[in-house]
Every structure is written in structure tokens, then in C-alpha cells.
Amino acid sequence: MASIALSISFFVxxxxxxxxxxxxxxxxxxxxxxxxYWMMTVALIVSIVCITNxxxxxxxxxxxxxxxxxxxxxxxxxxxxxxxxxAIIEGFIGGAAGLIFGLSLTSIYTVITSxxxxxxxxxxxxLLALSLGSILLSLCLSLxxxxxxxxxxxxxxxxxxxxxxx
Amino acid sequence: xxxxxxIELEDLAKYYTIGGEVIKALDGVNLEIGRGEYLSIVxxxxxxKTTLFNLIGGLDRPTRGRxxxxxxxxxxxDAYELxxxxxxxxxxxxQTFNLIPVLTALENVALPxxxxxxxxxxxxRKAEKLLTSVGLGDRLxxxxxxxxxxxxxxxxxxxxxxxxxxxxxxxxxxxxxxLNTGMEIISxxxxxxxxxxxxxxxxxxxxxxIKASDRIVYIRDGxxxxxxxx
Ligand SMILES: Nc1ncnc2c1ncn2[C@@H]1O[C@H](COP(=O)(O)OP(=O)(O)OP(=O)(O)O)[C@@H](O)[C@H]1O
Ligand SMILES: [Mg+2]
Numbered sequence: 001m002a003s004i005a006l007s008i009s010f011f012v013x014x015x016x017x018x019x020x021x022x023x024x025x026x027x028x029x030x031x032x033x034x035x036x037y038w039m040m041t042v043a044l045i046v047s048i049v050c051i052t053n054x055x056x057x058x059x060x061x062x063x064x065x066x067x068x069x070x071x072x073x074x075x076x077x078x079x080x081x082x083x084x085x086x087a088i089i090e091g092f093i094g095g096a097a098g099l100i101f102g103l104s105l106t107s108i109y110t111v112i113t114s115x116x117x118x119x120x121x122x123x124x125x126x127l128l129a130l131s132l133g134s135i136l137l138s139l140c141l142s143l144x145x146x147x148x149x150x151x152x153x154x155x156x157x158x159x160x161x162x163x164x165x166x
Numbered sequence: 167x168x169x170x171x172x173i174e175l176e177d178l179a180k181y182y183t184i185g186g187e188v189i190k191a192l193d194g195v196n197l198e199i200g201r202g203e204y205l206s207i208v209x210x211x212x213x214x215k216t217t218l219f220n221l222i223g224g225l226d227r228p229t230r231g232r233x234x235x236x237x238x239x240x241x242x243x244d245a246y247e248l249x250x251x252x253x254x255x256x257x258x259x260x261q262t263f264n265l266i267p268v269l270t271a272l273e274n275v276a277l278p279x280x281x282x283x284x285x286x287x288x289x290x291r292k293a294e295k296l297l298t299s300v301g302l303g304d305r306l307x308x309x310x311x312x313x314x315x316x317x318x319x320x321x322x323x324x325x326x327x328x329x330x331x332x333x334x335x336x337x338x339x340x341x342x343x344x345l346n347t348g349m350e351i352i353s354x355x356x357x358x359x360x361x362x363x364x365x366x367x368x369x370x371x372x373x374x375x376i377k378a379s380d381r382i383v384y385i386r387d388g389x390x391x392x393x394x395x396x
Contacts, residue, residue: 068264071225072325073253073281075246159226162264 007047008098051145067161076154083150095138173199178231193388209385215369257326259336265310278328296324316347336368
């Protein structure tokens with residue numbers, strides 16, 4: 001969850017900085033965009049790797065739980081659903097946290113560099129689109145990151161999962 | 167006669183190969199278990215008790231031999247049918263309770279009903295009834311960590327019964343409990359065996375559990391050593 005929040009806040013910081021700078025009338029804002037895209041792409045890749053890694057550890061810690069559930073009659077798809085729905089919840093919370101953090105960061109930066117006016121004159125629809133976009137992105141990231149670990153968890157042979165001692 | 171047999175084991179064997187060395191965890195077990203019977207399985211550590219349970223429960227595949235449940239050879243079942251078997255026909259009780267730590271007692275007991283596709287409300291109602299019947303009607307919303315060991319095992323027993331299984335497999339159910347708590351768990355299981363007619367198979371070192379059972383199967387090195395009437 002923390003890794004999702006962090007990457008989304010990074011993403012939001014970059015994206016909203018642009019919006020605010022344009023509204024503050026910085027002519028250079030547009031020219032930095034391609035550079036921003038690069039940073040975002042790197043941020044996305046890093047966060048996918050982070051999330052997958054975090055989820056793999058989470059799956060590993062829950063081997064016995066998974067074995068128990070299979071013992072109680074869980075199908076592979078029940079285990080898969082469990083991890084996917086957790087990822088959706090975590091993606092949403094992480095995304096929202098990252099959004100709030102990122103927006104606060106750029107707001108503070110904008111107020112310091114360009115004053116309150118720039119903040120207030122920032123186009124609302126753009127910020128809204130940014131917010132929705134980043135939460136959606138966060139959901140996609142955490143779902144994308146959890147797919148392999150969840151698949152792995154669902155395919156665990158029950159006996160091996162039960163014998164596992166963390 | 168064969169109508170009364172719920173489980174039949176035929177030359178059942180499970181070998182593990184570790185570093186080129188073959189470990190015979192089970193080596194040719196033949197056994198018929200009657201419907202409603204209370205069977206104790208006794209043997210030293212490493213004699214193959216858990217392996218036997220895993221094979222009966224369809225959690226693992228034997229190296230050789232067959233397990234018949236209600237006359238059906240379970241090695242012929244696919245993954246879906248095996249899950250159905252574990253869900254509806256068999257209730258599993260562990261030495262270490264194996265409750266899901268983030269779920270409440272009620273949710274833990276209701277979990278198998280989710281896997282069985284029972285509607286949520288109905289599953290929760292059933293879980294509440296079962297928890298009340300094991301004396302935990304006032305602990306529905308407690309997490310496992312907030313319960314004593316004996317209470318946790320009661321929750322596990324209620325969970326094992328969630329889908330009204332015909333067979334209860336209990337692998338050293340009193341192994342992690344003190345004397346008195348163990349006694350309570352034993353009488354609870356015994357009661358289920360007598361009143362509900364559930365077939366109860368339990369692996370144990372506990373003399374009190376052995377005494378209460380209909381038959382005692384002694385195993386050693388993966389083979390049946392002898393069988394006694396209780
Ligand atoms: N997955 C495995 N890989 C290798 N060897 C195994 C495996 N599972 C069990 N064994 C071996 O099979 C034998 C029987 O093990 P099992 O767990 O069935 O014994 P047990 O009677 O349940 O013992 P305990 O009373 O200690 O629980 C042991 O020698 C064990 O080391
Ligand atoms: Mg064992």
C-alpha cells in the first residue's frame with residue numbers, strides 16, 4: 001500500500017506541478033513536459049515492481065492461510081478473487097493517499113513560488129481529471145502488480161502450503 | 167455390509183524422495199472405516215498420521231493405492247470435485263487451529279459456507295448457531311488473538327462443521343491444549359460423533375481420546391501395526 005501511495009504521489013506531484021505552473025503563467029512549463037513523461041514512466045515501472053514484490057511477500061506470509069482455505073474447500077478462483085479484491089481496496093486507498101500527498105506538496109510549492117493566486121486560478125476540471133486519473137492509475141497499478149503473485153498463490157498445492165512454517 | 171463403509175483405503179502408499187533417498191511415509195495401508203465410527207489413529211511422530219489424513223482429505227495424491235469415499239475412488243476426481251469433497255463432505259481440524267487471524271470467530275466459521283456458495287446471510291446465521299452450540303455464543307465478534315487456545319479450537323470445530331460434513335478429520339486436536347481444555351474438546355467432538363452421527367477420525371497421543379473411541383489403529387513407519395477395539 002505504501003509503495004502505491006508513494007508512486008501515485010510522485011506521479012501527482014509531477015502532473016499537477018505542470019497544471020499549476022501553466023496557471024501561474026510560466027512559459028517554460030510546456031517545454032518540460034516530455035521530461036516529465038519520462039519521469040512518470042520510470043515511476044510507473046518502479047511502482048509495478050514494488051507492488052509485485054510487496055504482494056509476493058504478502059502471499060509468502062500467508063501460505064498457511066491459503067492452505068487452510070483450500071482445506072476448507074476453496075477453489076483456485078476463490079484465492080485469486082481474495083487477492084484481487086484486496087489489491088483493488090489497497091489500490092484505491094493508496095491512490096487516494098498518494099493523491100492527497102502529491103497535491104499538498106505541489107500546492108505548497110506553488111504558493112511559495114508564485115503565491116496564492118496561481119493556486120486559485122488553476123483550472124478545476126484539469127485537477128479533477130488528474131485526481132480521477134491518478135486513482136484509476138493506482139487501481140490499474142495494484143491490479144497489474146498483484147496478478148502474478150495472486151496467480152501463484154491460487155495454484156499452491158494445499159499440502160505444501162499447510163506444511164509451510166514462516 | 168458394504169453400505170455401512172464410508173471410507174475404504176486400499177494398499178495406500180505415499181513415498182517422498184529427498185536427495186535420492188526414498189522416505190516411505192505410508193507403505194501399504196488397508197482399512198475400512200464405518201459410517202458414524204469414532205476412530206483413533208495412534209503412532210509416534212513421523213509414523214505417517216498427517217500424511218494419511220492428507221490423502222483421505224484429498225489434499226494430496228498417493229504414490230500407490232486408492233482412497234474410496236462412499237465408494238468413489240477420489241483419485242478419479244478433478245480439482246473442482248476434490249474441492250467440493252473438502253468443502254461439503256469433510257471437516258478438517260488442525261493441531262494449530264489454523265484460524266484466519268484477520269477474521270472474527272463468526273467470519274471464520276462462515277468462511278466454508280462462502281466456498282460452498284451459500285448466501286451470505288444464511289452462512290452467517292449458520293455460523294452463529296454453530297458457535298452457540300460450541301459454547302461461544304458470546305464471542306462471535308472476537309478475533310482469534312482475543313480468544314484462549316481452547317476457545318480457538320472450538321471455533322475451528324464449529325468451522326469444520328459449517329457445511330455439515332459427514333466426516334471429521336482431526337489431526338492431534340488436543341496437541342496444543344492443556345489437560346482440562348483438551349478434555350472439553352474431546353467431549354465436544356465425541357458429542358458430535360454421537361448426536362450427529364459424524365464419522366470422526368482423530369490422530370492423537372491422548373489416552374483419553376483413545377479410550378472414548380470405537381477402534382484404535384496403531385501405525386508405525388507407515389504401516390498398520392495393530393487394531394484394537396475401544
Ligand atoms: N512433503 C514432505 N516431504 C518429505 N517428507 C515428508 C513430507 N511430508 C511428510 N514427510 C515425511 O513422512 C513421514 C511421515 O510424516 P507425517 O507428517 O505423516 O508424520 P506424523 O505421524 O503426522 O507425525 P507427527 O506426529 O510428528 O505429526 C515423516 O518421516 C516425514 O518426514
Ligand atoms: Mg502430524
